[in-house]
Amino acid sequence: xxxxxxxxxxxxxxxxxxxxxxxxxxxxxxxxxxxxxxxxxxxxxxxxxxxxxxxxxx
Numbered sequence: 001x002x003x004x005x006x007x008x009x010x011x012x013x014x015x016x017x018x019x020x021x022x023x024x025x026x027x028x029x030x031x032x033x034x035x036x037x038x039x040x041x042x043x044x045x046x047x048x049x050x051x052x053x054x055x056x057x058x
Contacts, residue, residue, distance in 0.1 A: 002035070005052045011037070 002013050018024045018032060028034050031044035035052065042055040 001047045001049060001052065004049055005056065008053065009056045011056055 005011075006013065016024065018028050018034070028044070031041075033047060034044040035042045035047055037055055043051050
């Protein structure tokens with residue numbers, strides 16, 4: 001989904017394996033996958049194109 005949005009809006013994707021960081025795993029384990037932009041959670045769990053696009057265009 002991120003790659004589809006990236007076709008319309010330029011941004012960098014940084015993939016982080018939450019399971020390799022105990023603090024991140026504890027914070028996000030029930031929310032995986034988590035999408036953050038500028039230190040703000042945009043979406044988690046079910047990720048959709050419209051919500052991602054809207055958040056990135058703000």
